[in-house]
Amino acid sequence: MPAAPSLDLLDLDSLLDDDERAVRDSVRAACAELVLPHVAGWYEAGDLAPEQVRELALEFGRLGVLGMHLEGYGCAGMSAVDYGVACTELEAADSGIRSLVSVQGSLAMHAIHAYGSEDQKQSWLPPMARGEAIGCFGLTEPDHGSDPGSMTTRARRDGTDWVLDGAKTWITNAPLAEVAVVWARTDDGIRGFVVPTSTPGVSTPTIHRKMSLRASVTGEIVLERVRLPQDAVLPGVRGLKGPLSCLSEARYGIVWGAMGAARSALLTALEYAGTREQFDRPISAFQLTQAKLAQMHQSWATGMLLALHLGRLKDRAGLRPEQVSVGKLNNVGAALEICRTARTILGANGISGDYPIMRHAANLESVLTYEGTAEMHTLVVGQALTGEQTYR
Known part of the structure; x- marks a missing residue:
């Protein structure tokens, strides 16, 4: 009987250290248990149930892959290579599953971790690392994709508050997110805002009829006179x-x-x-x-x-x-x-x-x-x- 096929003709495995191989193996095993038995059905249906996504987020939180390359606040603080091999295993299961983890950790959590206040970090990063709070990242707009500098979403001052108006689209995780990092134009340039999706004026409708990334939840972020306190802005960065x-x-x-x-x-x-x-x-x-x-x-x-x-x-x-x-x-x-x-x-x-x-x-x-x-x-x-x- 011929041997099972192997792809590693170049001994790429030898270029990883023991810890990196352990990360790879643990994420591969988790995907084999949690994703692979179901993903073809999820994809065919094109509509992951909210409870399924939330359960996946909790499982990935327990595994430690949400924001795994960030330090502190309940994050694993692992290396870039560790994160890379995890992404390989997640996308070997499905790109939509990797997107769930990537948007959570590399976009929403990274923005708060890199540019947020200490209060914002303490409030959001630990539950996001555990998968108890899902985040999304609002940059792309209906008329502005490759040119984000032309965004029309606007944040204006009203007393000590901010008021946001605009729309973002093709936002992974948006319909399920508890928090959105939204980028908006202000009188002082483009700023980021931490927006709880329960805030009045925020809606996150789901985008249906996708022919791709069907095992992923995608939506819009619609902002209609959304009033936020002064400390909702990310203080650590301005501009693109x-x-x-x-x-x-x-x-x-x-x-x-x-x-x-x-x-x-x-x-x-x-x-x-x-x-x-x-x-x-x-x-x-x-x-x-x-x-x-x-x-x-x-x-x-x-x-x-x-x-x-x-x-x-x-x-x-x-x-x-x-x-x-x-x-x-x-x-x-x-x-x-x-x-x-x-x-x-x-x-x-x-x-x-x-x-x-x-x-x-x-x-x-x-x-x-x-x-x-x-x-x-x-x-x-x-x-x-x-x-x-x-x-x-």
Whole structure:
């Protein structure tokens, strides 16, 4: 009997230390128990029940992956590589599940942790780390995506209070969130606000009929004369630096996560090719199939090496925005191509929900454009290479 297929031809596992492998194994086991038995059904239904999301959040809180790379306030304080390998395992299960964790930790929690007051940190970070409070991040608007500097959501002073008006859209976790970090234009520039979603004037309608990220809850944040106290503003930052730094944190997780989806598709194709027979032998014995598998493996292994390099660099010295752009641009594009090629190996079976490939491919179409489109990341890299800005 042939040995079980292995992807680790380059001994990538040896590049992780014992603690990093332990994180990987624990998150993989949690996903095998909590997500994989159900995710195909969640995706087909396209509507995760609120209680299911809340239970997942509590389980991930107990596992310690919510805000796991943040220090203090009930957060695990783990390394960037630890967070990266966790994102790989989460997205190997489903991109929507990784989005739940990423938006919670790298966007909402990171914003409060990096720029919030001590009261804001003490009030929100511990319950968010436990999964008892779900957060979302309000930046994208109906008419402003790649150009957040043109946002029209407005916060104005009224006495000592702030009054917010505007709308955000395509916001992961919004319909279930207890707290939203909302970015708005003020007389002093763009500021961030910690907005409890129970505040009068806040509504978070769900976006339905998604053809991608269907195992994820997505909605809007509608703000109609929302009155907030003076201390609702994030005191530690002004301007686009705040939201863009949070996006860099989340994009870093995508660099790793996309390789999880790619690994799942590649391994599915490899296993299928070894058992599917045509012309009296497994299709893995045909040269063209092996060429596809070899190319997919090369792209996956290269992406994993890039993710690990960026993780080590982030732990040692931090990352520049263009370095994160290189990672997201390369790895999401590579993961999409791996999924598309894997689908061809499975033929008609590749579109069946009995296999994860089309689910990953559809999800990655969203990952390709959210938190920075491929076009924008291309131009960020181009500017870093040439010193010339083309999109302003």
